[in-house]
Amino acid sequence: MAVNSPTHLAPPPLPSLSRSSFAFVSRIFLRPASPSAFPWRTLVSLRAQPPNTDGYASKQPLGLENSEPSFRSTGSPSSSSVIDFLTLCHRLKTTKRKGWINHGINGPESIADHMYRMALMSLIAGDLPGVNRERCIKIALVHDIAEAIVGDITPSDGVPKEEKSRRESAALHEMCQLLGGGMRAEEIKELWAEYENNSSLEANLVKDFDKVELILQAFEYEIEHGKVLDEFFHSTAGKFQTEVGKSWAAEVLTRRNSRLTNSHN
Template sequence: MAANPSSLSSSPHCSLPLNRSISPRFHRTSLNLAFFNNDPPSPRLVSVRAQNPSSESGSGPKMASHLDGTEASSSSSAIDFLTLCHRLKTTKRKGWVNHGIKGPESIADHMYRMALMALIAGDLPGVNRERCIKIAIVHDIAEAIVGDITPSDGVPKQEKSRLEQAALNEMCEVLGGGLRAEEMKELWAEYENNSSIEANLVKDFDKVEMILQALEYETEHGKVLDEFFLSTAGKFQTEIGKSWAAEIISRRNSRLANRPN
């Protein structure tokens, strides 16, 4: 996610217990990363088991194959990966927490509505809709490990990207590597580098989703969340992003104009 006021989770992360007997075919993978909450950053250790894709002996589950002949992650590696991704459902976006929003959205909530945006957007010349949906689902996936880092945490943009890249690599190792893991890395890098028209569009959806959520929280909680609108002003890259943002801002202006003094 591009650095913005709502781009960090509030929950501290801890090591992930995987309640399964350890087969000799499993090895430990550990990644020292900084985790962030409302306190100053402090290093925590994430340690998860991953299937060793090169192992060919032992009683553990073996690598499966798709009908097209490509190697797939084993069932155990897939469930390890999905269990790690559970954190995306439970980690709240820190920008809302910092503004006192009760029951704020999770990282997964944010990514899901972005994927819906990609699904319902009108056809655009040269834009691969399926790729947009995939980028939306993957763009914040590393936050399952590092959390949702905001400017208020004082982490330089380059360091934030490094931490997220390392976390993504760790998650792909948990998955067992292979084509799907490489695809996730490619999609994430495409978004991070804003290197395609699809990435441009999903970057806009990221901002549109944030200001739409801000408007909803303003309405629900009687707050004024100006900074989320100010931080995105003039930064939309695509016509659909500009159009949707303008509609949200128009609705907000009408609401503010009609609000009782």
């Protein structure tokens, strides 16, 4: 999400798990982009605790240091690994998208809400030459999955793009270890990297859906909350890569412009 307020460069607190009756440890090193930027290294332990709705988790690292997830390098993940992974992913349902929080939206969408509608976009899009729709759906479902650990990092956090990518890559690796490795974990890594690198027709399309979903949500919040959220439209203007993305974005803009015109009459 694009937001304008600059802040000091500091790593956000990591989200924690949300089921109080279930605890496990997930460890991730947050290495600084350069010694001058972050002269320290933090080892974080995550444990189940109540969710936080501000886009981040509690700052207090809780954990059972002697508890380790079950790992497998091949085959299907164990039931234990699956539930560990899904419990961590619960944070995607409870972590609110911070761009909306920064704009005072009451009860904003979660990360999972955003990804779900992107997956629906991938499902209903017409057939396109050379595009695998099933792969688009998968990319949409995992493209923000690392935010279960790192949170929703926005431009207002002052985190360089390279550092944001590094944190998310490290978090994704940790999540895939939690899943137990194997084919499914490798597929998630591959799908995430494909989106991150914008390296396929499917990634191009899903990146467009990411922006379409953003401006559609902004338009809906303008209607619901009586706000003007121009910056989300400005930050995405001219950045659509596919004809589908351009067409859908144009439809959202047409409806918004019509509403703005009517409201001024």
